[in-house]
Amino acid sequence: xxxxxxxGLGLIGGSIAKSFRKNYPxxxxxxxxxxxxxxxxxxxEGVIDRICKYQDPVFGECNxxxxxxxxxxxxxxxPFLRKVIKDTCIIxxxxxxxxxxxxxxxxxxxxxxxxxxxPMAGSxxxxxxxxxxxxxxxxxxxxxxxxxxxxxxxxxFRELISVTKALPMILSCYEHDYVVAGVSHLPQIVASTLxxxxxxxxxxxxxxxxxxxxxxxxxxxxxxxxxxxxxQICLTNTSQISNTLDNYIQLLTQTKxxxxxxxxxxxxxxxxxxxxYRDSLSDKARGSVSRHYAIYLDIYDEAGGIATVTTxxxxxxxxxxxxxxxxxxxxxxxVLCIEFYDERAMEKSIHILHNxxxxxxxxx
Numbered sequence: 001x002x003x004x005x006x007x008g009l010g011l012i013g014g015s016i017a018k019s020f021r022k023n024y025p026x027x028x029x030x031x032x033x034x035x036x037x038x039x040x041x042x043x044x045e046g047v048i049d050r051i052c053k054y055q056d057p058v059f060g061e062c063n064x065x066x067x068x069x070x071x072x073x074x075x076x077x078x079p080f081l082r083k084v085i086k087d088t089c090i091i092x093x094x095x096x097x098x099x100x101x102x103x104x105x106x107x108x109x110x111x112x113x114x115x116x117x118x119p120m121a122g123s124x125x126x127x128x129x130x131x132x133x134x135x136x137x138x139x140x141x142x143x144x145x146x147x148x149x150x151x152x153x154x155x156x157f158r159e160l161i162s163v164t165k166a167l168p169m170i171l172s173c174y175e176h177d178y179v180v181a182g183v184s185h186l187p188q189i190v191a192s193t194l195x196x197x198x199x200x201x202x203x204x205x206x207x208x209x210x211x212x213x214x215x216x217x218x219x220x221x222x223x224x225x226x227x228x229x230x231x232q233i234c235l236t237n238t239s240q241i242s243n244t245l246d247n248y249i250q251l252l253t254q255t256k257x258x259x260x261x262x263x264x265x266x267x268x269x270x271x272x273x274x275x276x277y278r279d280s281l282s283d284k285a286r287g288s289v290s291r292h293y294a295i296y297l298d299i300y301d302e303a304g305g306i307a308t309v310t311t312x313x314x315x316x317x318x319x320x321x322x323x324x325x326x327x328x329x330x331x332x333x334x335v336l337c338i339e340f341y342d343e344r345a346m347e348k349s350i351h352i353l354h355n356x357x358x359x360x361x362x363x364x
Contacts, residue, residue, distance in 0.1 A: 103173075191223040
């Protein structure tokens with residue numbers, strides 16, 4: 001019998017466990033988490049079969065172990081796991097930084113057993129109670145194997161997590177951290193520092209805050225993400241973030257010089273270059289459509305799922321401007337994004353879909 005262990009059972013770990021329970025009913029799932037209520041709830045729901053203790057030797061029976069705690073906590077488990085696991089066990093994690101974890105695994109003698117993982121899915125809600133068996137559907141799932149993991153084990157692991165209907169992508173831990181530093185970590189820092197700049201520069205009667213809307217609200221939306229999570233990311237992907245910031249600061253300096261030079265042709269070329277590249281992104285690469293009238297909802301990836309939603313809206317003569325699956329959902333809410341032409345159509349759609357028991361989230 002295949003046995004899978006979970007250390008940490010929050011939103012991501014709980015969602016993976018629920019998907020495995022749904023698709024691998026014969027597997028034995030076991031878990032440890034600091035919250036006794038969480039693992040009790042998971043067992044009562046039938047998601048896990050066995051509750052484990054802290055550093056429980058029973059993890060030595062597992063074929064796979066998912067580390068779903070904060071990055072540093074996951075790393076602290078390596079010495080214990082090295083002592084108890086069998087040679088063929090695969091250990092993985094779900095953190096958004098990979099190099100520091102893969103390197104720590106190799107230093108702890110787990111270079112044959114560790115495959116880093118990063119599912120790009122999430123929610124503003126946290127904890128096991130917010131987890132679903134479809135959270136990973138159509139979300140990118142990075143796989144970063146340590147140096148000595150056999151190819152057949154990587155392929156088998158890819159098959160294991162593909163049952164969640166995620167989109168696996170295999171690459172090195174360093175390439176992963178470089179990529180996410182540019183498209184995920186830097187945007188968060190830019191958004192947060194932009195908000196802090198406006199806060200610091202605002203008038204006494206907060207005129208900037210009063211009129212902030214449109215582009216400002218859209219570009220700074222992710223500044224509302226968890227400060228604790230971003231503290232962890234900045235402390236564990238420091239080198240790549242620092243290098244990316246250097247490049248960005250250099251571009252900001254060049255842009256300042258362009259504006260001060262008064263050379264309209266160069267300024268226009270800068271904006272044109274950005275527009276052309278942004279417009280070249282496919283809807284899938286964008287992950288979502290950044291407009292004012294958009295809603296997100298959770299649906300199962302099954303035949304007719306999207307058609308049902310669009311039919312419900314069409315029956316009420318609601319025009320949809322754009323619709324798409326969200327592949328990078330770390331900081332988005334919902335699997336499906338629907339964009340409308342105006343607020344009235346959006347609000348009417350929310351009412352209709354709520355009445356059909358869909359979970360709706362509106363971008364603020």
